[in-house]
Amino acid sequence: MRHTITLRVNDEVWPLDVAPSDVLLDVLRGRVGLTSPKAGCERGDCGACTVLLDQRTVRSCLILAVEVDGHEIVTVEGLGMDGLTALQERLVELSAFQCGYCAPGVILSATELLAEAPDPTREEVQEAIAGNLCRCTGYASIVDAVLAAARASTGAAAQEV
Amino acid sequence: MTIALDLAYVAPTSLEDALGQFAGADGSTMILAGGTDVIAMLRDDVIQPTRLIDLKRIPGLSSVEIREGSLHIGCLATFSDLLASDPVQDRFPGLEEMARLVASVGIRNRATVVGNICSAVPSCDAGPVLLTHDAVIHTAGPAGERAIPIDQWFVGPRRTAIEDGEIVTHLTIPVPRYHHGAAYARLSRTRGEDLAQASVAVLVEPGYRYRVAFGAVAASALRARRIETLLAGSGVDAETIDAAVDLVRDEVAPITDVRATARYRLRMCEVMLRRAVIAATGRAAGDGPRYDVTLV
Ligand code: FES
Ligand code: FES
Numbered sequence: 023m024r025h026t027i028t029l030r031v032n033d034e035v036w037p038l039d040v041a042p043s044d045v046l047l048d049v050l051r052g053r054v055g056l057t058s059p060k061a062g063c064e065r066g067d068c069g070a071c072t073v074l075l076d077q078r079t080v081r082s083c084l085i086l087a088v089e090v091d092g093h094e095i096v097t098v099e100g101l102g103m104d105g106l107t108a109l110q111e112r113l114v115e116l117s118a119f120q121c122g123y124c125a126p127g128v129i130l131s132a133t134e135l136l137a138e139a140p141d142p143t144r145e146e147v148q149e150a151i152a153g154n155l156c157r158c159t160g161y162a163s164i165v166d167a168v169l170a171a172a173r174a175s176t177g178a179a180a181q182e183v
Numbered sequence: 184m185t186i187a188l189d190l191a192y193v194a195p196t197s198l199e200d201a202l203g204q205f206a207g208a209d210g211s212t213m214i215l216a217g218g219t220d221v222i223a224m225l226r227d228d229v230i231q232p233t234r235l236i237d238l239k240r241i242p243g244l245s246s247v248e249i250r251e252g253s254l255h256i257g258c259l260a261t262f263s264d265l266l267a268s269d270p271v272q273d274r275f276p277g278l279e280e281m282a283r284l285v286a287s288v289g290i291r292n293r294a295t296v297v298g299n300i301c302s303a304v305p306s307c308d309a310g311p312v313l314l315t316h317d318a319v320i321h322t323a324g325p326a327g328e329r330a331i332p333i334d335q336w337f338v339g340p341r342r343t344a345i346e347d348g349e350i351v352t353h354l355t356i357p358v359p360r361y362h363h364g365a366a367y368a369r370l371s372r373t374r375g376e377d378l379a380q381a382s383v384a385v386l387v388e389p390g391y392r393y394r395v396a397f398g399a400v401a402a403s404a405l406r407a408r409r410i411e412t413l414l415a416g417s418g419v420d421a422e423t424i425d426a427a428v429d430l431v432r433d434e435v436a437p438i439t440d441v442r443a444t445a446r447y448r449l450r451m452c453e454v455m456l457r458r459a460v461i462a463a464t465g466r467a468a469g470d471g472p473r474y475d476v477t478l479v
Pocket of ligand 2: 120122125155157158159
């Protein structure tokens with residue numbers, strides 16, 4: 023049996039007709055047309071499919087679209103409605119990514135962290151993105167950029183390298 | 184990659200309704216909470232349910248609070264809910280330490296503590312810690328409500344004492360009466376990895392009363408009672424710890440799989456038991472490592 027659901031995606035209302043087995047990741051990519059959530063492992067290990075569900079990061083490959091009827095979803099496309107966020111600007115400036123496949127997931131995980139802890143430690147940044155696998159960078163450039171964004175926004179002096 | 188399965192989905196809004204729908208169901212109906220195990224198993228074709236009963240529309244099942252001397256963890260409470268809970272932070276530092284080590288934020292935001300012990304994989308993280316805390320699992324079902332002590336809960340890999348038609352409504356954990364120390368050591372290849380390769384939980388109460396449990400090194404999480412008896416009453420002098428470590432090979436039965444060899448798991452259990460006993464004892468005395476310092 024099919025279900026009619028309504029998702030609020032990046033501040034737009036999306037009425038959708040889905041089968042119970044339709045996975046949120048596939049619905050976002052194939053129906054809503056958002057390609058920033060990536061299909062990586064599709065079993066919860068890599069974090070490439072990360073989206074914000076009611077402001078918390080989740081793995082959209084492990085969620086059925088019917089489960090989130092009526093909920094709010096934000097992807098990277100909806101993050102900075104008027105341009106890049108401060109975090110994204112730092113990531114660009116510091117060339118933090120290489121291929122970029124992990125980037126949407128990493129950006130959302132770091133966004134969630136900075137919303138809760140505006141002035142995180144290096145450890146906290148590492149923990150926040152521990153579930154986002156990156157095959158290219160070795161992570162150091164990403165962590166540096168997240169810390170730089172945090173410092174810029176809190177105006178704190180550079181106390182950490 | 185999609186799920187090729189003809190699946191029905193219902194989302195009842197009361198526990199009574201959920202129980203009613205589950206009671207008459209055949210074995211191909213499954214309960215869905217956070218879904219981090221269920222959906223992964225669906226995708227891997229490990230399970231082929233024809234119907235899912237999603238509990239997430241039922242209000243009031245995600246509380247983490249003290250009720251009548253026990254910590255009450257509702258069946259929809261996630262590991263992130265546990266980490267954000269004041270009673271957990273204040274009185275259950277070992278639970279907090281465990282929750283922080285479960286997979287990664289994106290999983291912890293969705294995965295439930297109750298789901299973790301219901302899917303009951305041998306490596307489940309909540310199992311060993313709940314064993315050391317003498318947790319009780321509360322179910323509702325056709326035969327009414329039941330309270331099952333956690334040491335009778337795990338029956339085998341992915342098998343529990345739950346009966347047909349029953350739903351776990353919550354867990355309770357008695358608030359330790361005395362100041363206690365705890366430690367959870369978890370072996371994984373990378374930070375953020377979902378499954379532990381081996382784990383050890385230790386809880387110590389005044390008078391050096393120890394409780395010790397292992398995960399991922401037997402068919403299910405298990406209490407190590409011989410080690411507890413050996414440690415009982417006698418602090419952590421080098422000789423006693425050596426003797427306790429010698430007992431590990433009698434208590435656990437690790438296997439070799441794609442993630443680690445049996446030998447490596449056994450050796451690491453010995454190392455982790457030593458570290459966890461020392462850490463928990465130190466923490467009880469107020470001079471151990473901080474709870475957010477990982478032991479492995
Ligand atoms: S694609 Fe979802 S975690 Fe890898
Ligand atoms: S930049 Fe290539 S995976 Fe991270």
